[in-house]
Amino acid sequence: MSALIVSGGPVFDGIRLIDADAVGVRDGAIVAVGSRADVRAALPGAPEHDAAGGLIAPSFADAHVHLGLVALEGLDCTLDDTGSEQACLERVRAHAAALADPQAWVRGGGWRAEWFAGGTPSRQALDAVVPDRPVLLLDSDRHGGWANSRALALAGIDRTTPDPPDGRIVRDADGDPQGTLREGAVDLVGRIAPQPTPEALAPGIRAAADHLLSLGITGWQEAALASFGSIPDFTDAYHLALHAGLRGRPTGAIWVPRGLTVDAVAEFVADVRARAERGDAAGFPTRTAKLMLDGIIESKTAALQGGYPDGSSGLRYFPDEVVHAVVAGLNAAGIPVHVHAIGDAAVTQALDAFAAAGPAARGVRNHIAHLQVVNPIDVPRFAATGTTVNAQALWACRSEVIRTVTEPLLGPERSAWQFPFGSLSRSGATLAMGSDWPVSEPEPWAAIGVAVTRQEAGHPEVAPLVAAEALPLEVALAAYTSGSHALIGDGSAGRLQVGAAADLAIADRNPFAADAAEITHTRTAWTVVAGELVSDRARPERTAGAAAASACPACA
Numbered sequence: 001m002s003a004l005i006v007s008g009g010p011v012f013d014g015i016r017l018i019d020a021d022a023v024g025v026r027d028g029a030i031v032a033v034g035s036r037a038d039v040r041a042a043l044p045g046a047p048e049h050d051a052a053g054g055l056i057a058p059s060f061a062d063a064h065v066h067l068g069l070v071a072l073e074g075l076d077c078t079l080d081d082t083g084s085e086q087a088c089l090e091r092v093r094a095h096a097a098a099l100a101d102p103q104a105w106v107r108g109g110g111w112r113a114e115w116f117a118g119g120t121p122s123r124q125a126l127d128a129v130v131p132d133r134p135v136l137l138l139d140s141d142r143h144g145g146w147a148n149s150r151a152l153a154l155a156g157i158d159r160t161t162p163d164p165p166d167g168r169i170v171r172d173a174d175g176d177p178q179g180t181l182r183e184g185a186v187d188l189v190g191r192i193a194p195q196p197t198p199e200a201l202a203p204g205i206r207a208a209a210d211h212l213l214s215l216g217i218t219g220w221q222e223a224a225l226a227s228f229g230s231i232p233d234f235t236d237a238y239h240l241a242l243h244a245g246l247r248g249r250p251t252g253a254i255w256v257p258r259g260l261t262v263d264a265v266a267e268f269v270a271d272v273r274a275r276a277e278r279g280d281a282a283g284f285p286t287r288t289a290k291l292m293l294d295g296i297i298e299s300k301t302a303a304l305q306g307g308y309p310d311g312s313s314g315l316r317y318f319p320d321e322v323v324h325a326v327v328a329g330l331n332a333a334g335i336p337v338h339v340h341a342i343g344d345a346a347v348t349q350a351l352d353a354f355a356a357a358g359p360a361a362r363g364v365r366n367h368i369a370h371l372q373v374v375n376p377i378d379v380p381r382f383a384a385t386g387t388t389v390n391a392q393a394l395w396a397c398r399s400e401v402i403r404t405v406t407e408p409l410l411g412p413e414r415s416a417w418q419f420p421f422g423s424l425s426r427s428g429a430t431l432a433m434g435s436d437w438p439v440s441e442p443e444p445w446a447a448i449g450v451a452v453t454r455q456e457a458g459h460p461e462v463a464p465l466v467a468a469e470a471l472p473l474e475v476a477l478a479a480y481t482s483g484s485h486a487l488i489g490d491g492s493a494g495r496l497q498v499g500a501a502a503d504l505a506i507a508d509r510n511p512f513a514a515d516a517a518e519i520t521h522t523r524t525a526w527t528v529v530a531g532e533l534v535s536d537r538a539r540p541e542r543t544a545g546a547a548a549a550s551a552c553p554a555c556a
Contacts (some may be wrong), residue, residue: 002027003043004502004531007036009051010510013494014058014482017476017512025058025502033496043416049533054525057477059503060444060496061219061484062212063390064338064369064434067250068222068234069109069142071204073438075196077108080140080438084206085115085125092137093129105551106130107230109138111146113298114401118171121146123179136189136230141439143296145186145230152177155189164188166258166317168301184258185294190230194234201237208245214535215443216505216524218251221434221488223338223369224290226255235275239282247534249503251488252279253290253338258317262325269329276335288365288488289330292401293317294346297372299459302343304373308409314343320352327353331360336367338390344373344417351378353383362386367432370395373410374424375416383428384492388487391421391433391479393451394440398465414419415466421451422469427518431471431479444480445511449520451476453514457520473512481505502531 007022011033022039024032024046032042040048077095081307082088088111096106105208113119126135126148136153152158159175167184169177181189212220238250254272272289279286289391295301295315297321307313327337339350350368354361367388372395382389396419398407425431433451437441449457451471454464464470471479485503486496493501498499508525511518526536 005046005048009056012057025531025539030500055507058481059218059505060480061435063432063484064223065220065437067205067208068210070438071201074204080110089129096130106135120180123149145181195232198236205241216527218503218529222252224255225252238284252286253288263328265325288336292340293522303345304343305345307453309409323353328357331357336364339368342372344375351381379423380427385411388430392436394447395458406546420469432483433480445522446520448476504528
């Protein structure tokens with residue numbers, strides 16, 4: 001019998017703070033919650049770990065993350081920390097020179113539009129540093145790409161190439177491809193690039209999972225499983241990682257292909273069900289489908305009802321009839337749909353489909369991620385349709401990009417519709433949270449701090465982004481713990497109550513006793529999965545012999 005007591009800190013049970021200061025665990029499950037004396041009496045002689053005043057809470061679950069991308073980009077040229085066009089180019093030059101194969105593709109990602117004139121890096125700039133082999137680099141949002149002339153030529157992209165239905169080829173004044181590709185246009189190049197094997201990706205997924213554990217995250221949803229464009233299917237790599245000892249509770253969402261037609265929906269649903277059965281057998285549940293409806297605001301590819309200042313309205317990847325058919329078919333088969341929707345038109349399209357699915361939709365955990373712009377008319381429809389809010393709360397602040405790019409594109413009225421988490425919560429919607437790592441950092445406490453303050457950490461001088469949409473700390477913390485675990489799993493984790501799975505995250509302080517601006521600086525001191533201490537990053541001397549999670553190389 002394995003047993004463990006965690007004591008000496010306030011206890012958040014997954015919904016609220018309770019009158020307790022200890023939690024007792026036996027054989028991977030919680031067996032006692034209460035006073036230190038009562039828990040000790042329930043588990044006499046059990047080893048005890050002192051929280052030293054830090055919050056004792058259920059572990060976090062990341063409801064939207066891409067560990068496969070973290071692993072993929074760990075093999076390639078990482079640009080997230082470069083900070084400028086010149087630094088990007090120097091990093092690419094050095095990476096290309098270090099490759100053993102002189103003909104190998106140069107792959108990578110992480111560049112930001114604001115580092116380049118007009119937000120669009122050019123093929124000529126890449127040609128100057130890598131003229132003799134193809135280069136394809138994804139942007140920081142992973143919704144755009146940057147290619148050199150060699151890659152464009154291999155893909156057959158020239159001035160006569162039409163834009164794909166789901167993307168745009170940025171062109172120069174003469175109509176030639178400029179080097180920047182939007183959304184589905186990236187796939188024109190990505191589909192001819194070689195892909196790494198599952199064996200090459202599996203170690204990176206394990207390392208990324210260990211990094212999540214160090215943050216107190218014990219469950220997560222891999223947000224897109226399929227081979228599309230420049231992205232391989234990470235399913236087999238996950239199976240290998242699990243076989244090699246990956247810890248935690250991963251789940252996955254199977255990608256809905258953009259070319260799907262109404263006639264092919266039944267076949268697709270059958271395939272998802274078959275993949276779900278195989279995933280269950282391998283210990284990697286994939287009982288959700290991922291439906292991406294639009295792009296992002298900053299590249300004017302998010303679907304906006306009122307359009308952009310230049311008259312465009314963004315991209316809609318599926319007609320309404322396909323969205324309704326695939327949602328109805330999946331929900332009837334008991335499969336929830338995980339929707340990417342940034343613009344208000346995409347949010348409305350998803351809610352319309354969930355409403356049309358009727359009782360079948362209420363029987364599954366459909367959810368919409370991102371939700372950057374939501375028409376106030378649609379806010380009460382989340383509770384009415386049983387749609388969970390899958391929030392990436394770290395974005396809900398007036399960052400430099402929001403102030404300089406997003407707000408001018410949206411205008412004052414729609415800027416006030418951004419990330420309406422407070423309104424959604426007050427209307428009765430269920431909330432979950434995730435990070436979208438590697439698009440943004442995976443630290444849960446950083447996101448919770450923004451959800452509570454609507455301000456970017458370290459920038460108190462910048463006004464909050466729609467202060468009325470702030471969440472109380474209890475609500476935000478519940479969303480990232482019990483809310484996310486319930487959304488992506490079977491509900492066994494995410495609560496500190498007798499019988500629940502013993503997944504805990506012990507904080508380095510009590511955020512309920514701190515100023516709201518300090519919440520974002522809270523960190524997980526140690527993490528417990530199924531009753532086992534798996535990460536003790538803050539105070540390793542407490543538990544000699546405990547396994548420490550390896551930091552992900554991409555986060556160094």
